[in-house]
Amino acid sequence: MKLRHFITSSIVTIVALTAVEAADVQYAVIAFPKNQQSVAVSVGGQQYPLQASEKHPNIFTGTAPSGETYQYVIDNHPESTHRRLAQDASSTGNEFFNRTQTVFSVPELPQAYNPIYPPLFSAMNRSNEIATMILEANQTGLHEILSNPMGAHEYTEVYKMAYITNNDVHTFSLAGIKNSGKSTKEFAKQSYKVKLNEFSKANSKELIFGRTGFKLRAHETDPTFIREKLLLDMLAASGGATLGGNFVRLYINNEPFGLYLMIDDMSTTTIDSLLHAGDADPHTGATYKGNAINPQTEGNLVYLGDNATLYNDFIYELEDKGKLSKTDLPKDQEKAPLIEFTRRLSLIDPTQARDEQSSGAIAELIDPQHTMIHLAINFLSGSWDGVWHQASNYYLNQNTQSKKWTLITYDFDETLGIGAPAYMASTPYDNFTRPGSQRPLVDAFIKSPYYRAQFEDILKTLVKRFFKPNVMEPRVKAFADMLREDVAWDLSLPAKSPGLQPTWTLWNFDNNMNATDGLSMGVTEWIRVRSQAVQQQLGFTDADDLPPLGPYTGGKEWDQNNYIAPTKKEKTNAATTTASQWSAALLGCTLVTVAMMIQWV
Numbered sequence: 162m163k164l165r166h167f168i169t170s171s172i173v174t175i176v177a178l179t180a181v182e183a184a185d186v187q188y189a190v191i192a193f194p195k196n197q198q199s200v201a202v203s204v205g206g207q208q209y210p211l212q213a214s215e216k217h218p219n220i221f222t223g224t225a226p227s228g229e230t231y232q233y234v235i236d237n238h239p240e241s242t243h244r245r246l247a248q249d250a251s252s253t254g255n256e257f258f259n260r261t262q263t264v265f266s267v268p269e270l271p272q273a274y275n276p277i278y279p280p281l282f283s284a285m286n287r288s289n290e291i292a293t294m295i296l297e298a299n300q301t302g303l304h305e306i307l308s309n310p311m312g313a314h315e316y317t318e319v320y321k322m323a324y325i326t327n328n329d330v331h332t333f334s335l336a337g338i339k340n341s342g343k344s345t346k347e348f349a350k351q352s353y354k355v356k357l358n359e360f361s362k363a364n365s366k367e368l369i370f371g372r373t374g375f376k377l378r379a380h381e382t383d384p385t386f387i388r389e390k391l392l393l394d395m396l397a398a399s400g401g402a403t404l405g406g407n408f409v410r411l412y413i414n415n416e417p418f419g420l421y422l423m424i425d426d427m428s429t430t431t432i433d434s435l436l437h438a439g440d441a442d443p444h445t446g447a448t449y450k451g452n453a454i455n456p457q458t459e460g461n462l463v464y465l466g467d468n469a470t471l472y473n474d475f476i477y478e479l480e481d482k483g484k485l486s487k488t489d490l491p492k493d494q495e496k497a498p499l500i501e502f503t504r505r506l507s508l509i510d511p512t513q514a515r516d517e518q519s520s521g522a523i524a525e526l527i528d529p530q531h532t533m534i535h536l537a538i539n540f541l542s543g544s545w546d547g548v549w550h551q552a553s554n555y556y557l558n559q560n561t562q563s564k565k566w567t568l569i570t571y572d573f574d575e576t577l578g579i580g581a582p583a584y585m586a587s588t589p590y591d592n593f594t595r596p597g598s599q600r601p602l603v604d605a606f607i608k609s610p611y612y613r614a615q616f617e618d619i620l621k622t623l624v625k626r627f628f629k630p631n632v633m634e635p636r637v638k639a640f641a642d643m644l645r646e647d648v649a650w651d652l653s654l655p656a657k658s659p660g661l662q663p664t665w666t667l668w669n670f671d672n673n674m675n676a677t678d679g680l681s682m683g684v685t686e687w688i689r690v691r692s693q694a695v696q697q698q699l700g701f702t703d704a705d706d707l708p709p710l711g712p713y714t715g716g717k718e719w720d721q722n723n724y725i726a727p728t729k730k731e732k733t734n735a736a737t738t739t740a741s742q743w744s745a746a747l748l749g750c751t752l753v754t755v756a757m758m759i760q761w762v
Contacts (some may be wrong), residue, residue: 187252189214189222190233191293191325193415198236204228208237216330217323219295219412220255233258254327257293257410260646263327264290267639271705273626274400275713277531278567281439283370283719285405285425286397288390290327291647294377294409294423296355297321298338303413306339310346310658314339318360324369324409331369335361338413341376348663349656350419353377354426370405371434371719377411377421381661383574384669385684386648387640389422391633392542392573398627401534402435404571410647419651420644424571427480432558436567438717444562445483447490449499452476453546453553456595461552463599464507469496480556498559502526502566506601514609523605523612527566533606533616535570540593541620541628541691542576543585549603550595568602578673578682586687587694590620621701629692629703634685641674 188202188211200221201208209225211233225231227246232239233256240259256263267289302317316337324331337359340351356374357367366373380386389406396403404425411418425431432445451460458476465471479495490497505526514520523529535555539547547570548555554572559565578586585593590607594600606612627633648670656662669678676683682690696703 185224186227186246186250187222188225188231188233189220189253189255190258191219191255192221192233192235192258193219193412193417194235201234203232203234203239208234217295217325217332219323220325220330255293255325255330256327257291262643265639265643267643268632268635270394270398270627270636271632272398272400272710272713273622274530274534275710276397276400276402276716277528277534278402278436279438279715279717280402280436281371281434281719282716283405283434284326284329285370285372285375285407285423285434286393287326287407288394289643291408291410291420291643292423293323293325294411294421295323295325296338296411296413298413300414303338307351307658310340310351310660316354316356316359319355322355333357333367333369335359336367345379345381347660348379348381349658349660350379350381350662351658352379352421356426368430371430371439372425373428373430374426376424376426377409378424378574379419380422380574381663383579384663384665384673384678384681385641386420386422386644386670387637387674388575388577388579388684389424389573390640391636391684392538392544392576393424394636395542395623395627396535396538396570399534399538399623401531401538402567402569404431404435404569408644408647410650417650417654418657419654420647427556429481429483432481432483435569436558438715439719440717442560443484444560446485446559446561447479447483447495447498448481448556448558449496450478450480451548451553451555451557452478453551456598459552459598460555461599462503462506462602464500464503464601467500467504469493469500472496472500476553483558483561485561499557502557502559503601506605509601509605511605511607511609511612514605514611516611520609520611523609525565527568527602529606529612529615530619532568532602533612533619535568536603536606537616537619537623539570540590541623541695542573543578543581543687543691544570544573544576545581545585546572546575549593549600552595552598552600577684578677578687580681583677583682586682586690589694589698590616617699620695621699622707624692624695624703625701625705625707628688630685630689633688637674637685641671645670 192200194200200211202211202225204225205228209223211221211223214220214222230243230245232243242259242261254263297320299318306314306317316339319336319338320334322333322336335358337356338353340346341354342352345352354376357369358373378389393403393406406422406424409421409423411421427448429445432448433439433442452475453459454475458473460476477496477499482490509522536549539549545551546553554570556569558567594603606616649667652667672678673681673683675685677686692703
């Protein structure tokens with residue numbers, strides 16, 4: 162009887178201990194305490210200390226009881242928000258101090274076309290949270306960049322870098338940073354380029370989502386901060402190869418620098434990620450960047466003859482050599498492939514391209530559908546400084562085996578009503594070219610009887626699938642909810658550089674999402690006017706009466722361990738064990754064992 166009483170008492174004790182253990186939660190917060198301030202989590206009015214994580218010293222973690230609400234605390238000063246724990250959660254993931262929410266529900270855009278080129282799918286296109294990027298950089302070099310942003314600066318060393326999301330921590334060393342852009346350098350909040358491995362002598366290369374570098378875009382001309390991200394997402398939903406983008410809050414040397422859009426910087430690894438599913442394709446050739454200075458000096462791709470000096474170095478830049486060696490592409494021949502592209506383009510008479518056979522010349526030069534998708538998005542978004550209207554902000558990459566070219570457009574902060582006159586929202590595509598300008602690449606499609614009909618079908622498909630208010634407005638609202646606290650934080654930060662400082666406020670952020678603000682139409686306002694105008698001009702409605710898009714099985718997925726991860730479906734079906742499952746399993750095994758002991762006694 163004594164043994165039976167002992168075992169019965171043990172059951173009660175084990176059940177109680179297991180229940181307490183199951184109720185414990187792993188809390189984690191990204192914070193920047195100063196002067197050895199303490200970090201804690203407050204649950205039910207009781208503080209529980211958090212310790213710096215081994216993953217990164219600015220992540221503070223610890224175990225505390227589950228509670229309906231909780232707060233993080235720095236040196237007895239609680240954050241302004243009260244958080245709610247997800248039901249049955251055993252971990253909060255990496256949260257950020259003084260932010261109400263970490264992961265958001267952002268509606269996906271319906272896919273209009275499957276990808277033309279197999280992409281490397283990765284969190285470079287993350288849309289449902291703001292990551293945190295923390296850099297430890299050479300302060301002297303950083304100061305030189307910030308104090309004289311218009312100067313010609315080399316990369317300054319980044320000793321350590323961390324990219325932290327709710328579920329992941331990616332760390333890097335010996336990278337480089339410098340400010341980037343042209344007109345953007347005139348602003349007090351600088352944009353930046355980060356190049357991994359810039360100061361490393363190791364043979365192996367660190368990669369982030371398959372890339373060796375990226376840009377951090379400040380977006381000082383867009384009060385909503387969402388226009389470029391929306392456009393990158395639209396291109397991806399259209400099946401176009403596009404730069405990836407995700408929001409980050411930036412800290413350098415423990416100082417806040419603000420909210421940024423992290424996007425791809427053009428490089429060989431970027432091309433391989435966008436066009437070859439991340440595989441190192443040996444046929445990745447040169448990539449050129451097209452720019453515009455004024456209507457007389459623009460990257461319009463007009464053939465001017467074979468003399469390279471006729472092609473302005475500013476408007477036609479060799480951005481990346483790809484896999485070409487110095488022998489393949491010597492310095493004095495850098496523009497030769499691009500000049501050959503313009504020569505072949507000049508030989509095409511689009512008016513004679515009436516069927517597939519007679520339009521073969523353009524199809525041999527550049528992928529027709531992919532090019533028209535980029536042109537369609539430029540037109541729909543009113544990208545006045547893009548490849549169509551201003552002959553600017555595009556990349557052209559050649560595959561050295563097929564000799565075919567790929568167009569990738571970028572730089573979309575001044576779209577959807579920013580910088581464009583209001584009448585442009587209803588301008589027909591026939592009149593979207595800047596008056597008096599030559600656009601041989603655009604004309605090859607819209608002046609071809611064969612491709613013109615296909616281009617109009619693409620416009621109709623994009624409007625029916627997603628470029629319309631009832632699809633775009635929920636996504637715009639979700640982005641506004643996700644960014645609002647960080648935009649307010651960004652606007653409160655002191656300037657780091659001399660230069661222009663926008664006068665817009667949080668009111669402009671809220672208002673310009675939907676309504677005209679000064680000379681800038683609202684984001685959803687532009688989408689409504691443009692989609693209605695296209696429907697009227699082409700005689701259709703935006704009802705999605707299209708047949709379902711077939712499944713896509715191409716592309717690959719990247720993960721933080723630098724290998725191709727299982728597909729999302731496989732990940733969902735894979736067996737996973739959470740802390741609560743382990744607790745339940747432990748409790749079940751214990752009860753069965755003890756019950757057998759009682760029965761035996």
